Amino acid sequence: MPEGILCNRTPINTKEQLDAVLADKGGKQYYQEMEHLDVDVEKLQKTLQDTCKSRIRTWLEMCAHCGLCADSCFFYLANKKDPTQVPSYKIITTLGKIIEKNGNVDTAHMIKCMDTAWGKCTCCNRCGSFCPYGIDMGVMFSYLRGLCFSQGFVPWEMKIGSGMHRVFRAQMDVTPEDWVETCEWMVEEQQDEWPGLEIPVDKEGADILYTVNAREPKHYPEDIAEAAILFHIAGENWTVPSIGWEQTSLTMFAGDWEGCKMQVQTVFDAIERLKPKRVLGTECGHAHRGTVVEGPYWVGREDGRPPVPYIHYVEWLAEALRTGKIKIDPDKRIKVPVTLQDSCNYVRNHGLKDVTREIMSYIVEPGYFIEMYPNKEYNFCCGGGGGLNGIGRYRQWRNTGMKVKRDQIIATGAKLVIAPCHNCWDAIRDLEEVYEIGIKWSFLKPLIIKMAIIPDHLKPQEEEEE
Amino acid sequence: MYNFITGPLLWITFIIFFGGLTVRVVLYIRGLDWRLDRVAYRKYPALGIKGALSSIFHWLIPFGSHGWRAKPLYTIIFFIFHIGLVVTPLFLVGHAIILKERWGIDWPTIPMLLADALTIGVMVTAVFIAIRRIGLPEVRILTTAYDYFLLVLTVLPFFSGFMAAHQFGDYVFWNYTHILSGMALLIAIPFTKLFHVVGYFLSRAQLGMDFGIKRAYKAKGGFAW
Numbered sequence: 139m140p141e142g143i144l145c146n147r148t149p150i151n152t153k154e155q156l157d158a159v160l161a162d163k164g165g166k167q168y169y170q171e172m173e174h175l176d177v178d179v180e181k182l183q184k185t186l187q188d189t190c191k192s193r194i195r196t197w198l199e200m201c202a203h204c205g206l207c208a209d210s211c212f213f214y215l216a217n218k219k220d221p222t223q224v225p226s227y228k229i230i231t232t233l234g235k236i237i238e239k240n241g242n243v244d245t246a247h248m249i250k251c252m253d254t255a256w257g258k259c260t261c262c263n264r265c266g267s268f269c270p271y272g273i274d275m276g277v278m279f280s281y282l283r284g285l286c287f288s289q290g291f292v293p294w295e296m297k298i299g300s301g302m303h304r305v306f307r308a309q310m311d312v313t314p315e316d317w318v319e320t321c322e323w324m325v326e327e328q329q330d331e332w333p334g335l336e337i338p339v340d341k342e343g344a345d346i347l348y349t350v351n352a353r354e355p356k357h358y359p360e361d362i363a364e365a366a367i368l369f370h371i372a373g374e375n376w377t378v379p380s381i382g383w384e385q386t387s388l389t390m391f392a393g394d395w396e397g398c399k400m401q402v403q404t405v406f407d408a409i410e411r412l413k414p415k416r417v418l419g420t421e422c423g424h425a426h427r428g429t430v431v432e433g434p435y436w437v438g439r440e441d442g443r444p445p446v447p448y449i450h451y452v453e454w455l456a457e458a459l460r461t462g463k464i465k466i467d468p469d470k471r472i473k474v475p476v477t478l479q480d481s482c483n484y485v486r487n488h489g490l491k492d493v494t495r496e497i498m499s500y501i502v503e504p505g506y507f508i509e510m511y512p513n514k515e516y517n518f519c520c521g522g523g524g525g526l527n528g529i530g531r532y533r534q535w536r537n538t539g540m541k542v543k544r545d546q547i548i549a550t551g552a553k554l555v556i557a558p559c560h561n562c563w564d565a566i567r568d569l570e571e572v573y574e575i576g577i578k579w580s581f582l583k584p585l586i587i588k589m590a591i592i593p594d595h596l597k598p599q600e601e602e603e604e
Numbered sequence: 605m606y607n608f609i610t611g612p613l614l615w616i617t618f619i620i621f622f623g624g625l626t627v628r629v630v631l632y633i634r635g636l637d638w639r640l641d642r643v644a645y646r647k648y649p650a651l652g653i654k655g656a657l658s659s660i661f662h663w664l665i666p667f668g669s670h671g672w673r674a675k676p677l678y679t680i681i682f683f684i685f686h687i688g689l690v691v692t693p694l695f696l697v698g699h700a701i702i703l704k705e706r707w708g709i710d711w712p713t714i715p716m717l718l719a720d721a722l723t724i725g726v727m728v729t730a731v732f733i734a735i736r737r738i739g740l741p742e743v744r745i746l747t748t749a750y751d752y753f754l755l756v757l758t759v760l761p762f763f764s765g766f767m768a769a770h771q772f773g774d775y776v777f778w779n780y781t782h783i784l785s786g787m788a789l790l791i792a793i794p795f796t797k798l799f800h801v802v803g804y805f806l807s808r809a810q811l812g813m814d815f816g817i818k819r820a821y822k823a824k825g826g827f828a829w
Contacts, residue, residue: 191641266811271800271807432642440647487820
C-alpha cells in the first residue's frame with residue numbers, strides 16, 4: 139500500500155510536514171504521488187459502515203433519474219448544459235459507485251471523485267432545493283470530500299488548509315501572538331483619526347466576542363480596523379479572544395472531519411473562557427456555516443447551537459442600523475446602481491435573507507438597489523465557494539463556472555456588488571479580472587464607515603478646536 | 605387458479621407490500637443520526653414538524669414549490685401520472701365491488717368515465733416520461749434500463765386493466781395480466797425505487813427538518829420551497 143511522502147492518508151499535524159508540502163509549489167510532486175496512492179479499501183469500508191446511514195443511502199437509492207436538478211447547477215449552465223455536469227450524474231458516478239462497490243474502487247476512481255467533489259461542486263446546496271425528493275447533493279459531496287480526505291485524495295491547497303488549522307488553529311500561519319500584534323498595530327494606526335479606539339483582547343463578560351477570518355490579520359488587517367471603528371461608533375462593549383479568534387474552517391472544505399471538530403472546539407473554548415453575552419463573526423459565509431451552523435454538531439452539542447448566540451456580521455449591522463447605534467448620513471447613501479450577493483452559506487443555508495436587504499434599505503438611495511435574479515435562497519453560488527477559489531488545479535473550471543454569476547450581475551446593470559462574504563468577494567474580484575465587466579465590489583464595513591454619522595465626542599480633538 | 609390468485613396469493617402480496625414498506629420506514633428512521641446528519645431531530649420538535657410538513661406540502665401540490673414552477677410542463681405531466689396512479693386503483697368501482705362482495709365493506713368510488721380518463725392519463729404521460737428520458741440529454745445520461753423496466757412495471761396493470769374493463773381482445777388474458785402485474789407492482793414497491801411511495805414523505809420530511817431545525821430557522825416562515 140504505497141503512500142507518497144507528501145500525498146498520503148495522514149493529515150498534516152506538524153509545522154515540518156506543512157512546510158514540506160508548501161515547498162512543493164503548485165503541488166507538482168504531490169499530484170504525481172497521488173497517481174500511485176493506493177486506496178485503503180478496508181478503511182474505506184469501515185468508514186462507510188460507520189458514517190453512511192439511511193439518509194444518504196436512501197437518497198442514492200431513490201433518485202428517480204428525472205434530471206430536475208440539472209438546471210439548478212451553475213456548473214451545468216455555465217458549461218453549455220453538459221450532461222456530465224448534472225448534479226445527480228456527478229454524485230451517482232462518484233459516491234454512488236463507492237457505495238455500490240462497498241469501497242472496492244481504485245486510485246483512478248478516487249481521483250475522479252476528488253476532481254468532481256472539489257472541481258465540479260462548491261457544496262452550495264442549490265440542487266437540494268430543486269429535487270422533488272429533497273435529495274441534497276451538496277450534502278453528499280461534502281460527505282464524499284470526507285471520504286476522499288480520509289484516503290488522501292484531496293487537492294493540494296486543501297491538504298495545506300487542513301494542516302494550517304491543525305498546526306495553527308487558523309487557515310493561515312497566524313499565531314496568537316501575530317494576531318494580537320496585528321490588533322495592536324491596527325489600533326495604533328488609527329489613533330490619529332480615531333482617538334480612543336480600542337481592540338480589547340480577552341475581556342471577560344463583554345457584550346460581544348468578535349471572531350474573524352485569518353485572511354484579515356494575514357492580508358487585510360484594515361478589515362479588523364474597520365470592525366473596531368464600527369464597534370467604536372456603535373459604542374459596543376466588545377472583545378476579541380487571543381486564542382480561538384479564527385472562525386473559518388478550511389477543514390470543512392477539505393473534508394477533514396477531525397480537523398473541523400478541533401477548530402470549532404477552539405472557538406467554543408474561547409466562548410466558555412470569556413463568557414460573552416453573544417458572539418459575532420466577520421463578513422464571511424463559510425466561517426458562519428462552519429462554526430455556527432455545522433460546528434455545534436462537530437463538537438457534539440446535542441442542541442445543535444453554539445454555547446451562546448452566535449450571529450453573522452449582517453445580523454449585528456442590521457440591528458445597529460435599526461436601533462440607531464449607527465446612523466447613516468442620508469447624503470452619503472450609495473447613489474450608483476448596486477446589487478447584493480447572497481452567500482449560500484448563510485442565506486440558503488441559514489435563512490439570513492432579510493437582514494441584508496434591511497441593511498440595503500438604510501444605505502442605498504431609494505431606486506438604486508437592484509436584486510439579482512434568482513436571489514435569496516435560490517441565488518447562484520458566486521462560483522468560487524467550497525474552497526474552489528483557492529485550488530489551482532481547477533482554476534479554469536472555476537473561471538468557466540463564474541459565467542453564471544457574471545451574467546446575473548450584468549443583467550442587474552449594477553456598477554457595485556456588495557458581497558458580505560470573503561469567498562464571494564474573492565470570486566467577484568476574480569470575475570472582474572477575468573471578464574472585465576466594469577464593476578466594483580465591496581464588503582459592508584468600508585461602505586458603512588464612509589457614510590456613518592460620527593458622534594462629536596469620537597472625533598479627533600484638534601479638529602474640534604480649529 | 606383464479607381463486608388461488610385472488611385468494612392466498614393476494615394475501616401474500618399485501619403482506620409483502622405493507623410489511624415491506626413498514627420495515628423500510630422503520631429502518632429509515634432508525635438510520636437517522638443527529639450527529640452524522642447534523643440535525644438535532646429530537647431537540648426542536650415544533651421546528652422539526654413545521655419544517656417537515658412545509659417541505660412535504662409544497663412539493664405535494666402542483667406548482668406548490670419553486671422547483672415545480674420552474675418546470676411547468678413536466679409538473680403537469682408528473683401530476684397527471686401520479687394522480688392517476690393513486691386515485692384509479694383505490695377508488696375504481698371494480699375494486700370496490702370485490703371489497704363489498706368479500707367483506708361487505710362499503711368503499712367510495714369514482715365514476716367509470718373519470719377512471720378511464722385517469723387511466724388514459726397514466727398511459728399517455730408514461731409515454732411522455734419515456735420520450736423525455738430519450739429526448740433530453742440531461743435525463744438520458746441518468747437513465748438506465750432499470751428505469752424503463754420500472755415504468756413498464758408501473759403502467760402494465762393500468763394498460764391491462766383498461767383492456768380487460770373494455771373487453772378489448774381476450775378478456776381472460778387481460779384480466780389475468782392485470783391481476784398478476786398489479787401484484788408484481790405491489791411486491792416490487794418495497795424493494796425498488798418505487799419505495800418512494802413512502803420514501804418521498806420520509807426524505808422530504810428529513811430535509812424539511814434539516815431546514816426547519818438548522819439551515820433555515822432564521823428565515824421568516826422557514827425555507828421558501
